[in-house]
Amino acid sequence: MQSTFELPLLSPASHRSDVHSWRGHFGFAQRLVAALRPRSFVELGVHKGDSYFCVVEAISRFPDTVRAVGVDTWQGDAHAGFYDESVYRGVVAVNAQYQAFSTLMRCTFDDAFSKISGQIDLLHIDGLHTYEAVSHDFRLWEPRANDVILLHDINVPKKSFGVWQLWDEIKVEFPGRTFEFSHCNGLAVLAKSDKGLAAVRLIQVEFGSPVDC
């Protein structure tokens, strides 16, 4: 995997927990929101909200009517670790300022699937990272995603992590539409629509990153 670097922030990201693994993608996420202007954003796997609130804060800077949904059991999992109620309470407190358009859905991804209606412009999948779990999440939700899907942790060389394996399959299935960052555990970018592709290319022209697969 070609090595990549953190894109500079467009604006300060106000929510940063002690979970660092997504921070290096904040600059890209802010730029993606600015270029794509998604009308709907869904995140599967919120934990302490680092990636979720980065995107939600970026969305809040635009006047568009947007729906954002963050889904998590807020119990943890075998990779993120299991945690207590204070994590959920903390995320609810941060979400209060965005509650006009942002909803936290405390349930499994599978249960959320039937509760969230309509298409999703920007989808971020960041739940349990075994091959089986992430493949299930991707195969279930991919048809609902219009423009761009992000997958975190494609560059974690631990035996139980299988996102890289799914990403290898996706690259074959969507030729010319896949991009990746190697830093910060790796972030995959699948541009499903031409609009999504144009948004990612705009960023790529400026920075040479994310790189084409």
Ligand SMILES: C[S@@+](CC[C@H](N)C(=O)[O-])C[C@H]1O[C@@H](n2cnc3c(N)ncnc32)[C@H](O)[C@@H]1O
């Ligand atoms: C890697 S963390 C998410 C990290 C987060 N995106 C960030 O920026 O730090 C994964 C989260 O997914 C949740 N999770 C895993 N599998 C799930 C499932 N099937 N349904 C709901 N939540 C799940 C866990 O509770 C955990 O909080």
